[in-house]
Amino acid sequence: MTYISFLILSIFVTWYLLRPLFATEVLGGGEVVSDRESLLDQKERCLQVLKDLELDFSLKKISESDYTTMKGSLQRELGSVLSRLKA
């Protein structure tokens, strides 16, 4: 009984482990290796930081020149993320 359980576990583990190496269709279904999720996350993060930046500026926690500089670099980053998402 015990040895059967050993065998079942070993077979399952080996199969699931080696499956991606031999599958004819690697990048299909839910196993797509892409950056899409992380790009979406990055876009959300950029938007949030922009909002916070605006709040800080209106609360006078950041000088005008710093605000324009940081806003500019964030918008550039956001632009590049959006264009990569479209691609």
Next chain:
Amino acid sequence: MGEFGHFALACAWFLALFGFIGGAYAGLKQHDRLFLSVRNGTMLCALCLLLSTGALGYQFLTNDYTNQFVWQFSNASMQAVYKISAIWGGMDGSMLLWALILSGAGAAVAYSSASMPRSLMPWVLSILNSSTLFFTTVVLYLTNPFRYINAPFIPPDGNGLNPLLQNPYMAVHPPMLYLGFTTYAVPFSFCMGALLSNNLGNEWLRLTRRWALVAWSFLTFGIALGGHWAYLELGWGGFWAWDPVENSSFLPWITGSAFLHSIMVQERKNMLKFWNVWLIVLTYGLTVFGTFLTRSGIVQSVHAFASTDIGWVFLLYLSIMFLATAALTFLRRNELRSSKTIESLLSREAAFLVNNLLFLSICFAVLWGVMFPVLSEAITGKKQTIGIPFFNAVNVPLFLALIALMGLGPMIAWRKASTESLRRSFLAPFVGSFAIAMFLLWVGIEGFYPILSYSLCFFVTWTILAEIHRGMKVHKPAESAVGSLVSLLSRHRIRYGGYLIHFGVVVVTIGITASMAHKTEVEFTLGRGETHTQGRFNLTLNSLEGFDTQNYEALKAQVAVTSAKDKEALGSLEPEMRFYKKNKETTSEVAIRSSLREDLYLVLAGVDTSGERAALKLFINPLQVWLWFGILVMMLGSLVVVIPQKRGSKV
């Protein structure tokens, strides 16, 4: 079943090894197929450890004494929940639990890794697997919980778990703590992955911010559970003794808190990259160091595990990690360098730096206190220790400085704050806090530190409320107050969630200050019907009875609590003294009456020779529940910050 558990453990070991080597190779060669295989392997590893732990649990539940570990820590009469808790009641099982939770975190990362940066993730999984590999190695080769019992016959019953541990807290405190410790492996792995793949933008930071906060939250809650358990069980009226085991859980909390703050500077201004790498490595290292400390026997503690020879393995692992980090940061020193510097000491950047330096000073002080016996003996030949007075003398001022900073920091502008803006922000709260201090003195509160503490808490609360008010004004000045507030909080949820956490810290600080600085401690004896008056309370001994249960004999005192002023009945306290029949041990069960104002904490010390008079020790701990309540506020704040934002929110 034991053999199956052992086999599953061995499978997990192989999978972790595969993940470690395979992940590194996949990262080096950007081999997608191998990466997916490693991803599967990481999840399989968690499955195998789950099966292994399940097997051990099964052995406990079925009283399988062929397993030596089960025999040592379980017996048939224990409730099922304690049989499961006994898994981590001994060292072997506790290391298995650690490996399990660690692999679980790895599996969670692996599951979502297919849609994360391709260059980074294989390395991240490799490092995560290396951590799991280390711990499964320790379990498999050094602390195996699946040993066959070393006796000529299978015993009919087990030894049982120590009665002090047969307590609901045993079911939650260690797993919660381990969740905190092990989850720090995730930001650590992302950091190492970023270094290895030379991906040193803020991507790794962004991806692990949430994990770092989750780990911190688990750790905070786990430590608080431990403190609460100590308070309820140990009968000395306190909740923290700066014991080496307690300290070893506290050290990563300190550096983890620092990390949560310094990453904000990196995100905003691309500074402190080098600093943050070492900070997360230090935090992870301290979690490993903590397990080393509690199992190596190099420091004496009342709740350390038995001293064993496994300490050297941990030191070896830590040394390798340290050397690897040093090599990598040297290799990537150009990418880690920041173009910006701190321009003014009166700036947000400087405030964050001071925050980190304060945390690191506390970390150093606690580490010094823990290692002092070892160091003093090594250097002077004479072993010395430092205890609670040392820790309080050093940490109280440092923590109060942090509280002050909690109020000051958010007000200071980035890069360079003008004196005008500082005056505008600080004048009112500063004057208000000074007035509070004067008021407290006038009312009779004594002690420099308590008064300072309360004033600073008032200061921080004022600044948080002022921040919210100011935000409401600029955000939507035309709308109703409530509408403006709601929209402000939801638009900047993370920021205000952070303020909520800070407010929780304030509540905790008030609770700690009051319960420690204004504690009352008295001893007295009472005969039946006699009353003792202490402050607002009358305590009357109604009965003193012995009784018998299956596991223990007990003596219980029933004490009625009434108001001294108007004799109103306020409740009853029933402390006990118990004598456990099996191990012949005595414990005392404390009786506590909690209210928002104070805790009444009553211990039955004994009876006199006639058996008619009870000796009692009473602690009155003002505002004690504020400490526990404040922790809950902190957890609520963490929840607010951590919950992911809905996608596609309007700009």
Next chain:
Amino acid sequence: MGRSFLSLIVVFIVAAGLLVFQATQGTASAVVPLNDLVATPKQDRLRIRVAGRVADGGIDYQIQPRIVLRFNVQDPGNPSGTVPVVYEGLKPDMFMGGRDVLIDGDFREGEIKASQLLTQCPSKYEPPSPEDLVKSKTPNEVDAHPSSAS
């Protein structure tokens, strides 16, 4: 980095160092082996920490007029030498003869006046071994269970 950065760090290192040094000096206690106290009972030692085992006899727990616990502590390796201890406080949980304890206090006139007393609970994490189990069984009971080897 910047000069401000470095100067802040230096200030903190110095300040923290001073704070820690001063606190250490003021509160450190020497860890003294019990045998030293046994050997030189006339020598007073203040602010010490001692680890030892509670001797089986001589435990006296009074609750009137004050709560006072008196006992003798011995070195497990040298049970003949004992040192009396007096502790004005509650008897700690699981305190009994044969238990290991950690005592903080002063050694004066041949007696330790303890300010803090902690019991180590060996059964907590240092589990008994099955050999203990075998030794405690009577010969009849051992014979009654078939040995796993046969």
